[in-house]
Amino acid sequence: MIQMEYYLIVSTILMFVGIYGFITRRNLLAMLISVELILNSVDINFVVFNRFLFPEQLEGFFFTLFAIGISAAETAVAIAIIINIYRNMKNIQVKNLKNMKW
Amino acid sequence: MITLDLIVFTVLALFITVSAVLAVTTKRILRAATYLLFVLFGTAGIYFQLNYSFLGAVQLLIYAGGITVLYVFSILLTSSEGDKAEKLKGYKLVIGLIATVAALGICLFIMLKNPFVPSNFEHGELDVRTIGHALMGTGKDGYVLPFEVISILLLACIVGGIMIARKR
Numbered sequence: 096m097i098q099m100e101y102y103l104i105v106s107t108i109l110m111f112v113g114i115y116g117f118i119t120r121r122n123l124l125a126m127l128i129s130v131e132l133i134l135n136s137v138d139i140n141f142v143v144f145n146r147f148l149f150p151e152q153l154e155g156f157f158f159t160l161f162a163i164g165i166s167a168a169e170t171a172v173a174i175a176i177i178i179n180i181y182r183n184m185k186n187i188q189v190k191n192l193k194n195m196k197w
Numbered sequence: 198m199i200t201l202d203l204i205v206f207t208v209l210a211l212f213i214t215v216s217a218v219l220a221v222t223t224k225r226i227l228r229a230a231t232y233l234l235f236v237l238f239g240t241a242g243i244y245f246q247l248n249y250s251f252l253g254a255v256q257l258l259i260y261a262g263g264i265t266v267l268y269v270f271s272i273l274l275t276s277s278e279g280d281k282a283e284k285l286k287g288y289k290l291v292i293g294l295i296a297t298v299a300a301l302g303i304c305l306f307i308m309l310k311n312p313f314v315p316s317n318f319e320h321g322e323l324d325v326r327t328i329g330h331a332l333m334g335t336g337k338d339g340y341v342l343p344f345e346v347i348s349i350l351l352l353a354c355i356v357g358g359i360m361i362a363r364k365r
Contacts, residue, residue: 096203096317097206098317112217112297113217114297116220118293118297127268142252143247147313147315156252159252160252163255170264171358
C-alpha cells in the first residue's frame, strides 16, 4: 500500500529542485521553468492532502484546478515580457537586466 | 507487500525526480523545456493514479499541451542556435546546492518524524457530475465566484500579453 508520505517526499524533492534551479540559473526562461516545477510540487501536495485526508470534500481539487489556470496566465504574461526584453536588448541573461527603463 | 499500485507509483516518482533534476542541470535550454514536459506528464500520471482523472486530463491539456508549446516557441524566438547556459562561478553553485540540500533535509526530517493519520485512501472515481455541480454552485461549497474571477483574469492576461509583446 502506498503511504501518504511517499507522495509528499516526491513533491518535496520537486520543490527543492525547482528552488535550486531558480537560484542557480541565469536565463530568464530557465528560471521560469524552475517556477513551473515549484508550482507542480504544490499542486501535487494539494491533491494528495485532499485525497487522503478529506476525500468527501473538494477544496484541494479545485485549488489545483484554479492554480493550473492561473499558472497558464502567469506563463503567458511572463513570456510576453521576456520576448519584449529580448527585442530591446537581444539577450535574456539576468546579468544584463540592470535597467528596466531606457 | 508489493502491489501493482506501488510499482506504478515508484516508476512515476523516479521518472519525475530524474526529469526534474535534469531540467535544472542541463546546459541547453530546449532540453530543459523537454524535461519539464516529462515532469508534467509524470504529475498527470500521479493524478490519474489518485483517481482524479479529470485533473489529470486538465493537466495534460493545459500544461503539457499549451504551456510547453509556448515555452518551445519562446525559446526558439529568443535563443540562437547552439546557445548554452554560461557557467556559474563555482562557489555560487556550491552555495546554492548546500542551501537547497539543507532545506530539503530539514523539510523531509520534520515531515517523516510526524506520522500522518490515514495510511491509505479508498479508491473511487470522482464523478464529473459532482465536479460540475460544485464548480457552478452558488451555495456554501460552490465555486462559481472563483470561476468568474479566473475568467476575468484570463481576459486581462490576453489583453496584457498582446499589449506587452506587440510591435511598436
